[in-house]
Amino acid sequence: xxxxxxxxxxxxxxxxxxxxxxxxxxxxxxxxxxxxxxxxxxxxxxxxxxxxxxxxxxxxxxxxxxxxxxxxxxxxxxxxxxxxxxxxxxxxxxxxxxxxxxxxxxxxxxxxxxxxxxxxxxxxxxxxxxxxxxxxxxxxxxxxxxxxxxxx
Amino acid sequence: xxxxxxxxxxxxxxxxxxxxxxxxxxxxxxxxxxxxxxxxxxxxxxxxxxxxxxxxxxxxxxxxxxxxxxxxxxxxxxxxxxxxxxxxxxxxxxxxxxxxxxxxxxxxxxxxxxxxxxxxxxxxxxxxxxxxxxxxxxxxxxxxxxxxxxxxxxxxxxxxxxxxxxxxxxxxxxxxxxxxxxxxxxxxxxxxxxxxxxxxxxxxxxxxxxxxxxxxxxxxxxxxxxxxxx
Numbered sequence: 250x251x252x253x254x255x256x257x258x259x260x261x262x263x264x265x266x267x268x269x270x271x272x273x274x275x276x277x278x279x280x281x282x283x284x285x286x287x288x289x290x291x292x293x294x295x296x297x298x299x300x301x302x303x304x305x306x307x308x309x310x311x312x313x314x315x316x317x318x319x320x321x322x323x324x325x326x327x328x329x330x331x332x333x334x335x336x337x338x339x340x341x342x343x344x345x346x347x348x349x350x351x352x353x354x355x356x357x358x359x360x361x362x363x364x365x366x367x368x369x370x371x372x373x374x375x376x377x378x379x380x381x382x383x384x385x386x387x388x389x390x391x392x393x394x395x396x397x398x399x400x401x
Numbered sequence: 402x403x404x405x406x407x408x409x410x411x412x413x414x415x416x417x418x419x420x421x422x423x424x425x426x427x428x429x430x431x432x433x434x435x436x437x438x439x440x441x442x443x444x445x446x447x448x449x450x451x452x453x454x455x456x457x458x459x460x461x462x463x464x465x466x467x468x469x470x471x472x473x474x475x476x477x478x479x480x481x482x483x484x485x486x487x488x489x490x491x492x493x494x495x496x497x498x499x500x501x502x503x504x505x506x507x508x509x510x511x512x513x514x515x516x517x518x519x520x521x522x523x524x525x526x527x528x529x530x531x532x533x534x535x536x537x538x539x540x541x542x543x544x545x546x547x548x549x550x551x552x553x554x555x556x557x558x559x560x561x562x563x564x565x566x567x568x569x570x571x572x573x574x575x576x577x578x579x580x581x582x583x584x585x586x587x588x589x590x591x592x593x594x595x596x597x598x599x600x601x602x603x604x605x606x607x608x609x610x611x612x613x614x615x616x617x618x619x620x621x622x623x624x625x626x627x628x629x630x631x
Contacts, residue, residue: 261561276597335533336553336562337526338519374508383564 258327262320269310269319277311278304322348338376345372424458475518522607525567529582532597532613536584541625545617546586546593554582576601584615593617 285303289296325344330336349368350361498512518524533552536542542550567580579598594616599608613627 257556258559269531308421334551337530338515338563341563354631373515374511377511377518380518380564381514387566 257271262323262327266316266320270316274308274312276321277308281307281311284304288305316347319353321351342369342373343374345369387394460525479610504551523601525565525578525580528578528597529565529580530569530597532595532610533582533584534593534626535613536615539625539627542584542593542615542627544590544623545623546584548587550586552584552585554581554594577611591617591619 279301285300286296288303289299295324322344325347326340328346329340333340346365346369350365353360354363441587476506481538494604506590518526521527533550536552537550556562565580565582567578569576571577571580578599580595580599582597584593584595585591586593595613596610596616597613600611601607609630610628611631614629615627616623617623617625
């Protein structure tokens with residue numbers, strides 16, 4: 250239990266924000282490279298320059314929006330953990346819903362509710378996948394039963 | 402008729418270029434072979450069906466608009482949207498249908514897992530929550546750990562500690578489950594391990610607690626028993 254010298258939670262926010270930015274930037278870079286390549290005039294030089302321009306303009310935008318999502322989600326998650334004192338899948342689902350709601354706040358309350366539902370459902374799916382994976386991985390090593398009855 | 406003948410001759414040349422261009426996609430290959438052996442009257446149908454088919458392919462729409470247009474034109478002339486193309490359309494639709502089904506199945510499975518985890522009373526998470534509540538309201542625990550008690554499970558790679566380690570086994574025909582999680586209080590550095598065992602109660606179908614005890618990581622080790630129904 251002493252693997253982490255400090256509480257993971259405050260530092261996890263920065264970690265998640267950076268990770269999300271990297272994901273968005275790399276994914277957006279690949280996508281925009283292909284798109285810029287295809288939407289350029291004929292000729293390899295034109296196409297390469299077109300894809301480079303597309304990457305330079307669009308990929309940081311996508312990375313930025315991913316980073317905002319990730320950072321906000323992690324912040325709300327850590328705050329809920331601190332408030333409730335318990336680490337649950339419920340924290341993640343509520344954090345996802347709140348993140349979706351906050352990021353759609355400019356578009357009015359109805360859009361906030363819709364975005365919150367989408368964020369919550371997305372995170373519920375991710376949590377379900379995570380739980381499935383951990384259960385699957387832990388049942389790979391069957392243990393039988395341990396009758397280690399401690400006397401009180 | 403002569404107009405169509407004239408257009409047919411021109412159309413044949415146009416078809417040559419376009420059909421060769423479409424050869425790579427494969428859709429034009431059968432139509433390329435077809436138009437060689439046809440009377441020019443039917444060339445118009447072929448050309449229009451190929452044209453719309455090409456437009457449909459380039460727009461990457463799976464037969465939505467192009468199918469409508471080619472069906473309309475084919476109704477006007479001979480039905481020349483051949484069986485090969487119909488089979489291809491059907492095959493594509495079928496593949497998409499299978500993909501949609503697989504997606505719905507996976508999503509439904511994930512939802513089922515998360516609902517069972519969060520809402521069913523026999524899930525490890527629920528038992529962990531109940532045991533934590535009992536720990537929080539126990540005076541001895543409060544005395545050792547302080548007022549606000551945090552509970553968490555096993556640490557994964559990223560530092561999230563949501564997974565509570567548990568083992569399920571069957572003994573005497575009843576399901577038992579053992580859990581282990583950690584608690585930490587505001588008193589500096591005091592950590593404890595909580596061991597919980599529950600047994601399935603056959604009448605109600607829910608789990609009944611067999612024992613809950615806490616190992617406090619002090620020296621000498623202290624064990625606080627919260628509940629013992631063995």
